[in-house]
Amino acid sequence: MTLAPITLHGDLVTLEPLTPAHIEPLAEVGLHSSLWALQPRSVTSCADMAAYVDQALGEQALGVSLPFAVIYRPSGAVVGSTRFMDIALPHRRLEIGATWYTPRFQRSGVNVECKLLLLTHAFEQLSIQKVVLKTEVLNERSRKAILALGAREEGTFAKQLIADNGRKRDMVYFAIFDEMWAEVKRHLRDRLVRGGQRRPKSLTS
Amino acid sequence: MWISRWRSWLAFAAADGPFYRSPCHGQTVISPAPVTLGGHNVSLEPLELAHVRALGAAAADGKLWELWFTAVPAPDETATYVADALRGQQAGHMLPWAVRELTTNSVVGSTRFHDIIPNSDRVEIGYTWYAARWQRSHVNTACKLLLLEHAFDTLGCQVVGLRTDNFNLVSQRAIAALGAHKDGVIRHHQARRNGTVRDSVMYSILRAEWPDVKRHLLTRLEQHGSHMSSA
Numbered sequence: 178m179t180l181a182p183i184t185l186h187g188d189l190v191t192l193e194p195l196t197p198a199h200i201e202p203l204a205e206v207g208l209h210s211s212l213w214a215l216q217p218r219s220v221t222s223c224a225d226m227a228a229y230v231d232q233a234l235g236e237q238a239l240g241v242s243l244p245f246a247v248i249y250r251p252s253g254a255v256v257g258s259t260r261f262m263d264i265a266l267p268h269r270r271l272e273i274g275a276t277w278y279t280p281r282f283q284r285s286g287v288n289v290e291c292k293l294l295l296l297t298h299a300f301e302q303l304s305i306q307k308v309v310l311k312t313e314v315l316n317e318r319s320r321k322a323i324l325a326l327g328a329r330e331e332g333t334f335a336k337q338l339i340a341d342n343g344r345k346r347d348m349v350y351f352a353i354f355d356e357m358w359a360e361v362k363r364h365l366r367d368r369l370v371r372g373g374q375r376r377p378k379s380l381t382s
Numbered sequence: 383m384w385i386s387r388w389r390s391w392l393a394f395a396a397a398d399g400p401f402y403r404s405p406c407h408g409q410t411v412i413s414p415a416p417v418t419l420g421g422h423n424v425s426l427e428p429l430e431l432a433h434v435r436a437l438g439a440a441a442a443d444g445k446l447w448e449l450w451f452t453a454v455p456a457p458d459e460t461a462t463y464v465a466d467a468l469r470g471q472q473a474g475h476m477l478p479w480a481v482r483e484l485t486t487n488s489v490v491g492s493t494r495f496h497d498i499i500p501n502s503d504r505v506e507i508g509y510t511w512y513a514a515r516w517q518r519s520h521v522n523t524a525c526k527l528l529l530l531e532h533a534f535d536t537l538g539c540q541v542v543g544l545r546t547d548n549f550n551l552v553s554q555r556a557i558a559a560l561g562a563h564k565d566g567v568i569r570h571h572q573a574r575r576n577g578t579v580r581d582s583v584m585y586s587i588l589r590a591e592w593p594d595v596k597r598h599l600l601t602r603l604e605q606h607g608s609h610m611s612s613a
Binding site: 325330364 | 450548549551567569578581
């Protein structure tokens with residue numbers, strides 16, 4: 178059984194199935210070098226972004242990924258991308274990853290809502306038992322963000338991956354299990370409420 | 383020979399296990415006792431039932447009992463909360479204080495030594511909460527300085543621990559900002575008030591790390607002070 182592309186609707190964001198139509202909008206916001214320093218490959222041009230989207234859609238065709246474009250609803254702009262990946266339905270496990278947002282929308286609440294939508298879908302629609310998140314040991318920001326979801330650190334795998342430029346990547350793995358979901362969901366909703374109370378008004382334009 | 387070795391082993395095993403350090407063997411262990419601590423415009427007063435009303439008022443500033451991952455009492459639970467803390471003090475594993483802010487002379491929250499383990503020269507600092515208006519002020523920095531000074535410099539602790547709920551991000555950031563070391567996460571560790579069970583994130587400050595932590599906290603107090611005077 179392969180997962181069919183699906184749109185997930187939130188208040189602040191919509192997660193749309195990734196398509197070639199998203200290449201240009203993603204290239205408009207996604208060519209910051211800071212986004213790609215700790216990723217497998219650098220995306221520095223529209224052509225690179227086309228190849229990036231192409232690869233994601235190839236994985237989708239094979240049934241291993243379900244990539245999304247992240248739309249910021251108030252403006253309708255594409256602000257980043259994320260995906261279900263390493264989908265292993267017989268093991269009731271999948272990973273949430275390949276996540277990036279243009280710098281202006283980092284620390285904005287967009288990630289929290291994306292995670293809420295993806296995790297709700299995984300646990301409540303797909304009966305997932307284990308959601309995996311991973312990041313490079315060096316990626317402090319990402320590690321803190323994953324822990325701030327309430328995920329549990331499981332361990333570090335040294336030399337787990339190699340980036341396209343040959344750089345070895347030590348990966349830290351985290352998990353959210355189905356029995357943790359009720360509290361993680363509550364926590365993420367609390368964060369959205371508290372964040373909404375704090376957020377500067379300019380972001381809503 | 384075999385029998386005498388067996389007898390020596392029996393005597394050794396009978397002495398409450400190989401890691402027990404009895405004060406009778408000439409080694410001192412920490413002996414925390416109720417005491418008032420003062421400085422930096424706050425005073426930590428040994429908690430008593432007379433504090434119940436003032437604590438209730440402090441908790442009401444921010445309705446702190448509504449946070450699902452903390453143990454702050456609702457107004458009608460404050461007396462029981464204080465009684466439980468005093469029972470822990472009687473039993474020797476807890477030392478609770480009311481926190482008084484001296485410029486306003488008002489009780490603004492509470493904190494404790496807890497999980498006191500004399501044989502490890504160990505205390506933990508926790509059960510800490512402050513009225514909303516005093517959060518992110520000099521109060522917590524001042525309290526942590528007083529408590530850590532008392533633990534390390536007066537009692538002779540070798541380690542001070544701190545712990546918090548896996549979902550309490552504010553607390554995690556505050557503890558990390560003290561300079562405490564994150565020891566790790568204990569899974570499915572302690573029951574919350576709502577019946578769920580939390581993972582506990584554990585931190586510690588070792589005696590050798592205290593001088594740097596102290597310097598850091600004193601600097602932070604200075605910054606609070608200069609920030610306030612320029613307002």
